[in-house]
Amino acid sequence: MTPPEQNENTPLPPASAAWSPSTRLTHDAAQGAHQPVVPPIYQTSLFTFASYEEMEQTVSGEQPRSIYSRGHNPTVAAFEAQVAALEGAETARATASGMAAISMAVLSQLRAGDRVVCVRDVYPDAYKMFTQLLPRFGIHTDFVDGSDTDAFIAALPGARLAYLESPTSLTFQLQDLEAITRAARQHGVTTLLDNSWATPLHQRPLSHGVDLVVHSASKYLGGHSDVVAGVVAGPHALIDRMNALEYSVLGGKLSPLEGFLLLRGLRTLPVRLAQQAAAGMQVATWLRAQPQVLAVHHPALASGIQAERFQRYFRGTSSLFSFRLGGGPLRVRGFINALKLFQLGVSWGGYESLVYPAAIGHSAPPGPNAQRDFAVPTDLIRLHVGLEDPQDLINDLQQALDAGEAAMPQP
Ligand SMILES: Cc1ncc(COP(=O)(O)O)c(C=O)c1O
Missing domain, CATH: 3.90.1150.10 (Aspartate Aminotransferase, domain 1)
Structure with a gap:
């Protein structure tokens, strides 16, 4: 049985959808019993239960709450909720690094024998994943100049996943998101975009048809060069599936302390x-x-x-x-x-x-x-x-x- 915490929806803090990002980021989480202005760091690996019944109800999913910090931790969940809101996503999953977000999200979409279309000049460790790790599982990647929309679209038929980075982080080439995602949908190709450069303040890829967004939160989201972290945002249908398998078995979770530092970074x-x-x-x-x-x-x-x-x-x-x-x-x-x-x-x-x-x-x-x-x-x-x-x-x-x-x- 899959523990319910791995399917649990990221709880959103009580915030108004009408607030602008800067207002939202200064009201970032539900406050605890003592009403601290800053949400506490839940530095704990597990959460205990008062009775057999309470544990049973939680494990069966009847009563959503934290069980174990690899599945759900309130400090990390507050960060996930902020990113989901900023990206306009149904939910988000924080990870141990940007590469953990990228690899778990990518793996969650692929099966042996699949083909990926990826933009050229992509972030080097993502390139390494496509050229060295995925071929071990019979997954082939074609790299196409992402600024050439026709060429990129021509490569989509038969692919399972299109990997975008707009702009690319060394050569700063932009992709035409709407043209590419429209074609991808016609061919049943999932699209994933690395949005680390723009941050959700400056580009919201889901609103242009992209299925999944990933971030290296080690960059602007953290903002103080003291955290390595990542996050994936998107619809429940895709994120919950990743949570149930790739996230839980690969285990690249974010620590509560880093979740706290990210919440602090996001405010500014x-x-x-x-x-x-x-x-x-x-x-x-x-x-x-x-x-x-x-x-x-x-x-x-x-x-x-x-x-x-x-x-x-x-x-x-x-x-x-x-x-x-x-x-x-x-x-x-x-x-x-x-x-x-x-x-x-x-x-x-x-x-x-x-x-x-x-x-x-x-x-x-x-x-x-x-x-x-x-x-x-x-x-x-x-x-x-x-x-x-x-x-x-x-x-x-x-x-x-x-x-x-x-x-x-x-x-
Ligand atoms: C564009 C881009 N994506 C992803 C990553 C990977 O993120 P992390 O270092 O947090 O694993 C980086 C890191 O430099 C990056 O520049």
């Missing part, structure tokens, strides 16, 4: 994102005017069809983008080593500005067609703009560009 998401987005635009616009910079990949600065997609699907931007620095590897190395405020690091979405040179590693994970399916240029540099003053960041970039120039071989 609207203000952090607004400030970081504005600073990011200022920095990206400045970079675009520098002679050494070949191109800036920022969804809000895109042109043509990419700009149309940005207008159509996004309510705002975040502060992660990339650019290409011409002049070769010595200039890139000299530039990176000269930066003082931008710290060298892999993640993003926290309070601090970060730089990540694609050439260092993640750019070409192994795979049979890695050069084609993961064509991230080696002179690509990704920036995450944090909460520092943008003029200080621009000054830092200026002196680092000068240092990069000096590091080049002199004629």
Whole structure:
């Protein structure tokens, strides 16, 4: 018998559907007996029962409440309820990492022999899952340029799952969600989208026909670079099925302490994102005017069809983008080593500005067609703009560009 907690609907805190996200996020959970303004951390593995009858009623699902923290924990459930509300989803499931959310959601949709269509230049560990883990179970993935809607749609017939990341997190290409999800529905293909870049404040994929949304909550949702976590949001029909098998047997649950930190992070998401987005635009616009910079990949600065997609699907931007620095590897190395405020690091979405040179590693994970399916240029540099003053960041970039120039071989 499946314990009822694994089918249990995530309880929504008493909040009004009319509230805007920032109001909702400051009223984030039902308060306990002592009415603390901050919901408590239920740091417990199990929950006990007063009697045989009470346990029996709970296990049979008659009386929904927590039994064991791998299935349901009130602190984690409060975070899940917030994400579900922000995404406009029926329910959500928090996980131990973004990759746990991605792998459990993907596995919940697939059977041996299935085919997946995935966007090119996808997050590298998702790419690794599609090219190294899933083939063990006879599951094949075709990687298609997600910005080419016709090509993506042409690959859908016969597939079970379409995996989207809009924008892609290194090259920042956007997909036409409505055209793709319409075609996917016609062909019985489930769609799943990684929405970590935009956050539900700026893109709500379910409202554009996407079936399942995943997040690395380690990024903007947490916002303080102190949590690794993930979340999947969508309809009960899909999430409850994942809860009943993949989630419960793979066990990638979120800890109550991290659920608490995520609730704390979410409260300031609207203000952090607004400030970081504005600073990011200022920095990206400045970079675009520098002679050494070949191109800036920022969804809000895109042109043509990419700009149309940005207008159509996004309510705002975040502060992660990339650019290409011409002049070769010595200039890139000299530039990176000269930066003082931008710290060298892999993640993003926290309070601090970060730089990540694609050439260092993640750019070409192994795979049979890695050069084609993961064509991230080696002179690509990704920036995450944090909460520092943008003029200080621009000054830092200026002196680092000068240092990069000096590091080049002199004629
Ligand atoms: C776009 C994107 N999706 C998913 C992940 C995976 O998330 P996590 O590191 O929380 O497992 C990352 C991590 O960097 C990411 O950048």
